[in-house]
Amino acid sequence: SERARERGIAYYTPSIDSYSASRLTMVSALQKALVNNELALHLQPKLDLRTSRISGVEALIRWPAREQPVPADEIITLAEQTGLIKPLTRWVLEQSLELRSRLLDSGHLLDLSVNISPNNLREPDFPIFVKRLMGAHLQHRGAIIFEVTETSMMQDPVNALKALNSLAYEGIPVSIDDFGSGYSSLSYIKQLPASEIKIDRSLITDLATREEDRVIVQTTINMCHSLGYQVVAEGVEDEATADLLKGMGCDMIQGYFLSRPLPLEQMLAWLSKRRE
Numbered sequence: 001s002e003r004a005r006e007r008g009i010a011y012y013t014p015s016i017d018s019y020s021a022s023r024l025t026m027v028s029a030l031q032k033a034l035v036n037n038e039l040a041l042h043l044q045p046k047l048d049l050r051t052s053r054i055s056g057v058e059a060l061i062r063w064p065a066r067e068q069p070v071p072a073d074e075i076i077t078l079a080e081q082t083g084l085i086k087p088l089t090r091w092v093l094e095q096s097l098e099l100r101s102r103l104l105d106s107g108h109l110l111d112l113s114v115n116i117s118p119n120n121l122r123e124p125d126f127p128i129f130v131k132r133l134m135g136a137h138l139q140h141r142g143a144i145i146f147e148v149t150e151t152s153m154m155q156d157p158v159n160a161l162k163a164l165n166s167l168a169y170e171g172i173p174v175s176i177d178d179f180g181s182g183y184s185s186l187s188y189i190k191q192l193p194a195s196e197i198k199i200d201r202s203l204i205t206d207l208a209t210r211e212e213d214r215v216i217v218q219t220t221i222n223m224c225h226s227l228g229y230q231v232v233a234e235g236v237e238d239e240a241t242a243d244l245l246k247g248m249g250c251d252m253i254q255g256y257f258l259s260r261p262l263p264l265e266q267m268l269a270w271l272s273k274r275r276e
């Protein structure tokens with residue numbers, strides 16, 4: 001290979017080989033995990049600041065069986081790169097409906113937010129799948145909120161808007177996730193059939209110490225309210241930040257200050273403890 005290099009012949013280094021081999025292993029492991037129902041959704045509560053009540057939970061994907069934990073955004077990136085995102089999101093949606101009825105069985109009528117990949121919005125049969133799934137669960141209509149990221153909407157605005165409009169037509173609320181993390185085109189966002197905006201954690205983390213962030217967040221809240229959106233702040237980690245947001249008129253908060261994402265059983269325990 002020394003000579004090959006001298007002659008300028010391209011070859012793969014062992015590290016690249018093992019990287020792609022381990023990536024392939026991971027892809028087939030993920031596929032197996034999906035088929036064998038080894039993935040899980042953990043739930044993180046969302047607090048309504050006005051009523052001091054938990055209004056909903058967000059479902060976040062986990063892969064518990066791995067000895068080496070794989071972060072959720074890595075699972076999703078891997079799935080998006082390999083076409084697994086289609087069956088994965090379908091599993092997430094079916095599982096979410098199941099979790100929501102389990103919550104209901106325990107007396108908790110809560111909204112359930114699910115994260116949708118931009119790839120899903122490009123599947124021509126996605127709205128049909130959703131319609132069929134929700135149709136079989138008519139009582140759930142309006143209770144599952146679809147979260148889509150601001151940046152994902154920019155990749156293919158025409159089809160994304162088409163898909164979101166048909167979801168909205170079915171009565172499914174849409175939330176704009178990670179708002180303020182990318183380049184925002186407000187004139188575009190105004191056209192979206194969304195009812196909720198989630199302010200990105202990057203603007204919330206230093207809220208208590210950074211005057212600039214407070215100005216941006218306050219302006220965002222006012223603007224979103226004028227446009228008729230509910231506003232959620234994500235990544236709230238302490239009471240000082242929660243109090244600030246309440247004072248700013250923010251509608252809802254999510255974050256470690258309340259709870260980390262938890263498996264269903266632990267979330268049920270957390271919810272009933274809060275009620276006492």
Ligand code: C2E
Pocket residue numbers: 044059060061071072073076092115116117177178234235236237254255256257261
């Ligand atoms: P996201 O939708 O913005 O979710 C919020 C992330 O912030 C979650 O990370 C959550 O665990 C974390 N988080 C919540 N509160 C706090 C806090 O107070 N402080 C800090 N530092 N972090 C907090 P997670 O679960 O690792 O998910 C990462 C991303 O992966 C999500 O970001 C979402 O984009 C994606 N994702 C997760 N589950 C799914 C899924 O089922 N489908 C799709 N398409 N994407 C998913």
Ligand code: CA
Pocket residue numbers: 058115147177
């Ligand atoms: Ca989200």
Ligand code: CA
Pocket residue numbers: 177178198200201234
């Ligand atoms: Ca987010």
Ligand code: CA
Pocket residue numbers: 178
């Ligand atoms: Ca995010």
